[in-house]
Amino acid sequence: MTNTGVDQRATPLPPGTKAPDFELPWTPDQTVSLAELRGQPVILAFYPADWSPVCSDQMALYQEVLPEFEKFNAELLGISVDGVWSHLAFAKDRNLHFPLLADFEPKGEVARAYHVYRANVGTSERALYVIDTDGIVRWSYVSPVSVNPGADGILRALENLRKKGAS
Amino acid sequence: MSTTEWEAVLTMPVAEDRDHIQGPAEAAVTLVEYGDYECPYCGAAYPIIKQVQARMGERLRFVFRNFPITTSHPHAEQAAEAAEAAAAQGRFWQMHDLLYENQQRLRDQDLRAYAEQLGLDLKLFDRELADHVHAERVREDFMSGVRSGVNGTPTFYINGVRHDDSYEIETLLAALEQAAAQDRGTG
Numbered sequence: 617m618t619n620t621g622v623d624q625r626a627t628p629l630p631p632g633t634k635a636p637d638f639e640l641p642w643t644p645d646q647t648v649s650l651a652e653l654r655g656q657p658v659i660l661a662f663y664p665a666d667w668s669p670v671c672s673d674q675m676a677l678y679q680e681v682l683p684e685f686e687k688f689n690a691e692l693l694g695i696s697v698d699g700v701w702s703h704l705a706f707a708k709d710r711n712l713h714f715p716l717l718a719d720f721e722p723k724g725e726v727a728r729a730y731h732v733y734r735a736n737v738g739t740s741e742r743a744l745y746v747i748d749t750d751g752i753v754r755w756s757y758v759s760p761v762s763v764n765p766g767a768d769g770i771l772r773a774l775e776n777l778r779k780k781g782a783s
Numbered sequence: 784m785s786t787t788e789w790e791a792v793l794t795m796p797v798a799e800d801r802d803h804i805q806g807p808a809e810a811a812v813t814l815v816e817y818g819d820y821e822c823p824y825c826g827a828a829y830p831i832i833k834q835v836q837a838r839m840g841e842r843l844r845f846v847f848r849n850f851p852i853t854t855s856h857p858h859a860e861q862a863a864e865a866a867e868a869a870a871a872q873g874r875f876w877q878m879h880d881l882l883y884e885n886q887q888r889l890r891d892q893d894l895r896a897y898a899e900q901l902g903l904d905l906k907l908f909d910r911e912l913a914d915h916v917h918a919e920r921v922r923e924d925f926m927s928g929v930r931s932g933v934n935g936t937p938t939f940y941i942n943g944v945r946h947d948d949s950y951e952i953e954t955l956l957a958a959l960e961q962a963a964a965q966d967r968g969t970g
Contacts, residue, residue, distance in 0.1 A: 673852075673855075673934070673935045674934070676852050676854045676855045677852065677929075677934065677935070679854045680852055680853065680854060680925070681929055684926065684929070710854060710855070711854040712854065763934075764934040764935055765934065766929070766932050766933065766934035767929050767934075768791075768929060768930050768931070768932050771929070771930065
């Protein structure tokens with residue numbers, strides 16, 4: 617995956633792909649791994665940076681929609697290349713009550729594994745993944761960096777997961 | 784406010800017996816706003832909507848739905864519930880306007896003062912706010928917005944399709960007039 621220009625968006629891992637495992641810190645002494653969340657749907661929200669206006673709106677929206685995600689027993693994880701101290705300050709300032717993972721060292725390694733790293737600017741794309749209970753990617757989407765993708769796509773993907781699980 | 788790759792359309796149709804509506808049901812154009820009373824951008828849009836309504840008159844139907852983002856705006860939810868409590872007493876738009884004209888003053892005592900100013904039954908108003916009688920309605924508005932692709936406030940829908948352009952008066956008016964012309968063409 618190469619990004620030749622700022623406007624060109626990466627192609628995320630397609631549905632059906634095994635989601636690459638990772639273990640990342642979200643506080644100075646706590647980490648989250650994808651493997652430990654097996655058995656519940658996981659929403660990965662890659663975003664370029666703490667503090668930038670669009671990111672903040674997006675994360676504030678997800679905080680509001682969190683109870684809906686929880687109805688699907690889904691775990692929401694925000695991920696950016698910021699360090700844990702930035703994440704902690706950002707979460708506190710914006711009243712965010714879900715983990716923000718620090719893809720900080722080696723920088724952007726998880727974003728690269730998910731094909732959403734923008735090497736020319738050193739941050740991730742604004743990308744969404746919904747991963748099923750078996751750790752398989754079921755939906756992925758890359759938004760233009762300046763556009764808040766909203767939550768409707770995530771909710772639709774979670775509903776589709778539930779339908780498949782029930783049939 | 785912005786383009787995504789799936790079509791963003793209004794998933795909960797406007798209903799005359801549910802929604803807060805200004806303008807006739809048979810108007811050529813329906814403009815739906817998802818807004819937050821504490822959001823400064825919504826505050827900026829408020830006089831623009833008034834101008835658009837004045838210019839389009841009976842050709843426009845305007846609908847307001849709640850989209851409070853409480854993590855950023857601590858008073859937005861209570862303000863939305865206050866507007867709904869006013870609606871329960873037949874004064875939705877009067878309260879809506881007072882809230883947008885006084886965006887910096889949305890504490891509980893301010894909301895109560897507006898209720899008093901509008902001549903509402905204060906006992907009923909206080910009880911409904913304390914018991915969060917209208918929280919469910921506000922949440923229903925909010926979720927209908929989420930499902931329709933609202934990603935920030937204000938977000939507008941023109942005849943059911945998200946308006947992804949600016950809401951500066953000339954841009955918004957042009958989009959509304961275009962929708963009105965299309966309505967004439969097909970109707």
